[in-house]
Structure formats: structure tokens, C-alpha cells
Amino acid sequence: xxxxxxxxxxGVLGSAIGWQAxxxxxxxxxxxxxxxxxxxxxxxxxLNASFAEDPVxxxxxxxxMALWRELLExxxxxxxxxPGAILWNDRDEDLAALTGPAPDQQQxxxxxxxxxxxxxxxxxxxxxxxxxxxxxDGYGEPAQICRWFLDRAVASGARILAAxxxxxxxxxxxxxxxxxxxxxxxxxxxxxxxxxxAGLMAKLGLAISMANKAGISxxxxxxxxxxxxxxxxxxxxxxxxxxxxxxxxASPAQExxxxxxxxxxxxxxxxxxxxxxGLTPETVIERLRPIPADGRPAIGPVGSAGLYAVTTxxxxxxxxxxxxxxTAELRGVPDPRLDPYRPGRPALQPEAP
Numbered sequence: 097x098x099x100x101x102x103x104x105x106x107g108v109l110g111s112a113i114g115w116q117a118x119x120x121x122x123x124x125x126x127x128x129x130x131x132x133x134x135x136x137x138x139x140x141x142x143l144n145a146s147f148a149e150d151p152v153x154x155x156x157x158x159x160x161m162a163l164w165r166e167l168l169e170x171x172x173x174x175x176x177x178x179p180g181a182i183l184w185n186d187r188d189e190d191l192a193a194l195t196g197p198a199p200d201q202q203q204x205x206x207x208x209x210x211x212x213x214x215x216x217x218x219x220x221x222x223x224x225x226x227x228x229x230x231x232x233d234g235y236g237e238p239a240q241i242c243r244w245f246l247d248r249a250v251a252s253g254a255r256i257l258a259a260x261x262x263x264x265x266x267x268x269x270x271x272x273x274x275x276x277x278x279x280x281x282x283x284x285x286x287x288x289x290x291x292x293x294a295g296l297m298a299k300l301g302l303a304i305s306m307a308n309k310a311g312i313s314x315x316x317x318x319x320x321x322x323x324x325x326x327x328x329x330x331x332x333x334x335x336x337x338x339x340x341x342x343x344x345x346a347s348p349a350q351e352x353x354x355x356x357x358x359x360x361x362x363x364x365x366x367x368x369x370x371x372x373x374g375l376t377p378e379t380v381i382e383r384l385r386p387i388p389a390d391g392r393p394a395i396g397p398v399g400s401a402g403l404y405a406v407t408t409x410x411x412x413x414x415x416x417x418x419x420x421x422x423t424a425e426l427r428g429v430p431d432p433r434l435d436p437y438r439p440g441r442p443a444l445q446p447e448a449p
Contacts, residue, residue, distance in 0.1 A: 107136035132242030221370030319374025
């Protein structure tokens with residue numbers, strides 16, 4: 097009999113794992129009350145390896161960026177593009193790190209002054225004195241990316257169950273996944289449930305320390321102003337789609353409402369563009385973003401045999417490489433790239449009361 101895998105969570109990580117696992121011959125069921133509509137749908141879907149403070153982690157991001165490009169070459173309908181990014185913030189040392197002594201870590205990033213930034217992207221009217229150009233960064237519509245992976249998973253034989261998991265129990269060699277509509281017996285369970293991960297693990301007597309953070313995504317009306325790059329600024333990160341609408345991701349300040357945070361980032365964008373025309377919010381979405389306590393991925397076996405957890409902040413960027421590694425491990429082939437990111441590491445163990 098084909099080994100069964102129940103994947104709890106059908107955001108970008110669960111969907112990508114579901115696709116790869118189904119392609120590898122597993123009998124896959126993806127379980128999510130609203131497939132593709134959780135934290136992933138509120139993402140900016142900025143695909144990048146622009147941050148080099150941790151060379152090991154950055155190498156993993158570079159591996160995933162290479163897989164994104166391979167996927168796009170093999171599947172031209174993949175809804176992503178790679179226009180590059182212009183980054184700036186208030187800390188010169190952060191910018192210097194991006195163009196430091198290991199250029200392979202930053203995918204050809206180079207320093208820019210204000211004139212260089214305007215020359216690269218004439219849509220930028222007011223530019224910073226110091227910025228960095230990351231030429232290989234990409235983006236996509238987050239909901240479309242999730243839908244793309246879900247469609248590929250189904251085409252490869254996976255089943256989608258739109259239901260909420262109420263209980264996980266172990267009986268003999270099998271897991272029983274209880275949902276509001278049906279129970280599923282399976283050899284393996286992958287918990288890719290984003291901000292619900294810690295709660296699901298707690299029901300099994302397991303713990304993982306998370307630092308989930310509130311974030312907003314703002315979709316604007318169409319504006320005549322045009323920028324051709326992803327922008328990473330002190331107030332938020334953003335890109336402009338072909339229809340002229342911007343998608344902006346930002347973090348509300350303490351006690352700042354989502355609406356006030358949206359107004360703040362739109363004022364900054366108007367300053368960058370030299371116009372506020374069209375910069376009215378069409379939608380403002382507030383969601384918790386899953387972030388392990390130390391900011392790094394948490395991926396690997398937990399608890400009883402056949403139970404596996406997957407969570408990370410940069411789910412969009414890392415989805416292809418995580419799907420590849422997790423599928424290999426489901427087949428019994430450990431991936432050494434995951435050794436620093438096991439869920440049982442000390443940094444993710446909650447302190448005793």
C-alpha cells in the first residue's frame with residue numbers, strides 16, 4: 097500500500113510539500129479550513145536571499161532561489177517574476193553587510209547612492225543617500241502562488257480537505273487525524289499549520305517556542321506612478337504589479353492600529369513617488385506571521401514516529417527548498433542542511449515556569 101501523508105496546513109509550505117510528496121508517490125491529503133488563505137495569503141511574497149547576517153541560513157535561501165528559477169523555467173505559468181530589489185534602511189552597517197566581502201552570499205548586490213537609485217528606477221522621485229541593489233530578487237501574487245502549488249498537488253494525486261483538525265491521536269503504527277468532517281488514518285503527519293502549530297503540538301504534550309508577529313498587507317488602488325523594482329524601506333516592503341496597484345507589507349508599531357499603520361506606510365510611499373495619486377488603500381489585511389523564537393526555520397520530526405513539524409518566517413522564499421528537503425526526509429533520506437533547524441533545538445524550548 098502507498099504510504100499516506102496528512103499535511104495539516106495548506107499555505108505555501110503545506111501546498112509545496114504536498115505537491116512534491118504526491119510526485120514522490122505518497123498518498124497525500126492536505127487539510128486546511130481555508131486552503132491558501134492563511135498567513136501565506138497575507139504575505140508580500142518577496143523572494144529573496146538579500147540578508148547575509150547568517151551565512152548558513154543565507155545559503156539555504158540561495159538554494160531555494162535557484163529552485164524558484166528552475167521552477168519558472170520548467171513551468172512558465174508559475175506566477176512569479178524577478179525584477180530585482182532596491183533596499184535601504186536607517187542602519188549603514190546593515191547595508192554594508194549586504195555588499196560585504198562574500199558577494200556570492202548576496203547574489204551580486206551592489207551599493208547605490210541617490211543618483212544611482214534614481215537611474216536604476218526613474219519612478220523613485222525621493223531616494224535615500226545610501227541603498228543596495230539586489231538584482232535577482234523576485235515576487236509574486238501570494239494567493240496565486242498558493243493556488244499554483246495546490247493545483248499542482250491535486251494534479252499529482254493529492255486530495256484537499258477543507259476542514260479544521262480537532263485532534264491527533266496515535267494508535268499502533270498509524271495516526272488518526274480527526275477533523276470536523278471526517279477522520280483520516282495515515283502513516284505520517286506533517287504539521288505545517290503556521291501560527292496554529294504551537295497549539296496543535298501542545299495537544300500532544302509537545303512544545304515549541306514561537307515569536308509570532310502581527311503584520312499588515314496593504315493593497316492600493318491603481319496609480320499612474322510606476323516603479324520597476326521591489327522596494328525595501330524603513331517603513332515597509334512593497335512592489336507594484338502590472339495593473340499599477342501596490343502591495344505593501346509592514347509591521348504596526350506598538351499599540352498602532354492596522355489602519356494607522358497603513359496610513360503611515362502610504363505617506364512614506366507618496367514621498368518616495370512624489371505623488372499620492374491613487375495611493376488609497378483598497379484592502380488592508382492584518383494577520384499573525386509565524387516566526388520561530390530564534391527567527392530561523394523549525395523543520396523535522398517531533399514526538400512520536402511519523403510526526404513532522406514545519407514552520408518558518410520566510411515561507412514564500414523557502415517553499416521550494418523546504419518541500420524538496422521534507423519530501424526526501426519523508427522517504428527516509430535525511431538532509432544535512434536541516435541539521436541547524438530541528439524543532440528540538442534549545443532556542444525553541446520554552447523556559448520552565
